[in-house]
Amino acid sequence: MKNKILLCIADGVGDRPCEVLGWKTPLQYANTPHLDQLAKDGQSGIMDLYQAGTPVGTDLGHMCLFGYDLKDYPGRGPIEAFGESVELLTGDVAFRSNFGTVDEEIKVIDRRAGRIREGTKELAAALSGMQIEDVTILFKEATEHRAVLVLRGPGLSDAITDTDPKIEKVAVKQPEAKDGSEAAKKTARILLEFQKRSHEILSNHPVNKKRVEAGLFPANYILTRGAGSMPDIKKITQQLKFKACCVAEESTVLGVARLAGFSTMTDPSFTGNIDTNIDKKAELAVEALKENDFVALHFKAPDLMGHDNKPKGKVEAIEKFDELLGNVMNRLKNADSGNVIIALAADHSTPCERREHSGDPVPILISGKNIRKDHVEKYDEVSSAAGAICRIRGKDLFYTLLDYLEVTKKEGN
């Protein structure tokens, strides 16, 4: 029977013992019958996403989960671009951007143009496709005041300073080359020209004229930060010839998945929090398994609770994740999707006491009828550490899973 992989990622689920939980971790404290069943039916271990003792962001954590390395990491700009479905080519330079409001002296009045919600699609369309020297501008609106800017052309560099001053009532910063290279100087020149031309176009745009009439801040300037250049990396799905899909709501996760060559599924009822629609998530994941060899299912809430230092909230988020897995397992009983191997993992730990990501390893497991079983019967940081997988890295988990799909290259003869 053909194996399929369902990798379920509980964002930031790893933690440390918490006093309010009687010095248990949220995973140890939570009631998780489905996660524990998966532990019984498979093998467990712990995982350092990149390397022991190095905290990673959600973006790099997911890159490791999808088989990449730190050297492949393109920076936030390109990942945000993929998150907004802008397909980048090698050499493109992408920036995270804001629609902002400036006065006649190009001083920032509002970094978010009054948190503009409507009309950004029309404004972006008025800028995208602009040609400056031999460089083409791609510009796409994102949620509210956010947008992505991509410069496409020969000889560009991401060694460019941010133009967003991050505070208001000061002048927009000029883009500058961080090094003396011709490529960086050219990129700075083109970005400055884009900002000048776009300021003129935006100032005269009907959307902004209406905003001014209504007493709202016009979105008349593009502030940029987080320049990143698209490295020469292959989509892992093309390289290893398998079909993959990611079910998620967070644009960072969707961006990494698209960069890796995954198709994506999302839904407006996915909130990225504890009240997300887990029934719909389970439905989409099981649907995706029909057409794909590998499906990643992302659940955000545990990370938010870690950042807010809410151990009990994290317990609740974990119990919701357990419910999601129960829903998935139930649906799989009646689905004709081949032999689905379920793996549990996280993209990093977010200990409540730290309110930030840490380098603590995360618990993992691989579960299924044809998976070797060890003696671990519970999914948590301590129980999992006693399992047969021992301690591996994110990339190792990915390649271990892909070997069940029989797409990993045999070495030797």
Ligand SMILES: [Zn+2]
């Ligand atoms: Zn994360």
